[in-house]
Amino acid sequence: MSTGHRIVVAGAGLAGLSAAERLREHGYPGEVVIVGDEPHRPYNRTPLSKGLLTGDISRRDLPLRTYTDLDATWRLGTPILGLDLDHGHLLLAGGEHLGFDGLIIATGVDARLLPDAPMHLPHVRMLRTLADADAIDRALAKASHVAIVGGGFIGCEIAATARARGVHATIVDLTPTLLARSLGPALGAIVGDIHRDAGVRLHLGVGVHGWTETSSGVQLALDDGETITADAAVVGIGTHPRTDWLRGSGLDLTDGVLCTTTCHAQDSDGNAVESVVAAGDVARWPNLRFDSSPRRVEHWINAIEMGQAAAEALLAGPQAARQFTPMPRFWSHQHGVRIQSLGMPALGTEMTILDGTPESRRFVAGFTRPAPEGPILVGAVALDSPRALLRHHDHIGRPLKPTPDRPGTPPWPK
């Protein structure tokens, strides 16, 4: 790959930016073209549901920094319509062909649509972009009650933001606890209590049956017969990878861009494509630190690390590239409580408290799965315990309590 003269980065978000910076850090001398459909250079999306809406973070703080001159050609406000692997070019809006020697796919995800939700109304929104955050900001400014459909991180953070702005908030979710998919039911219940204590109303285990537009907002009819009347609504029910533009390219697009352990894209026959890598939310790859199942990881830090790894892999080629085996990490901030995760708690079958007590809401919970050598710690979640969580960083992927005669060894190939 090192002889190529142009690398195109598809997607101007955090993963794409991290990839471009790593290309230059490794001395890649050719042309770097970054194509993004939003009009902005890469910016930090994490404050969009939190600090930007509470006023703690200003727009000035959003642009992402780099520490190496990117010397990149920016093609912003430019949707990508297709990929032709045989000819090595992208099809851009307007019919332009953009040729490449190497391609980094980092187009991220879109918010998932809720069928029947009246998304045409100005006060019914989803959240992905800065423009979405601005619209939610305007809706919250006029609202006294916001209905939030979806009890994942976006929904929970929007609820906390609303309370901080003095707006009543109600969360509706089909699952019986908040953050169930990421944290499991026991921790989800604790997070639910934190929200209730902050005045958030929860309607859990029920779906939205129908929406009615009213003169001042919307009414949501729930499956259990209740009705929620609100003057704004935010829908945050998950994401889907942005791969529409890759349809017909020959790449395996089952839930994102399927990648090898080295971030190289795979075609539908299971072959690695030497000239194409993928990174960030859009990429599905096997993290051999845990197992060989390919998964997407929608964490902010993963976008950084995978962008860098994908850039290195593109320069090195599939044979020489290192396997990408990161320690997944994420954080959230809700009602003044810091929630942090290490590893992949969702892979655990048992949960045990490693530090502190759940009652104090300052604790670290460990998630384990069984193995012949004893339960393996696959993830840990901390509430307001960052220092305690750091101590467990190196234990993820190892037996929970190594003994002297059975020292913990990593289960993944080195």
Next chain:
Amino acid sequence: MTDRPLITVSVDKSHCQLYGICQSEAPTVFDLGADGRLRYQSRPAAADTDQVRQAARCCPTQAITLSERRR
């Protein structure tokens, strides 16, 4: 990679939420103390530059600012 510059580190304490990500990225430069305070070397060695940059990139609140300084 090219030569590492010397850098000066500063942390905006009004933005820092003490997640400790910086410590896991650059443990020789950042330390989250038992008293809940973050301590850091403001003028780390050139050998630490890569790790400190990664800490700044990964900081959840983007509270770390780096500037280059002369040797």
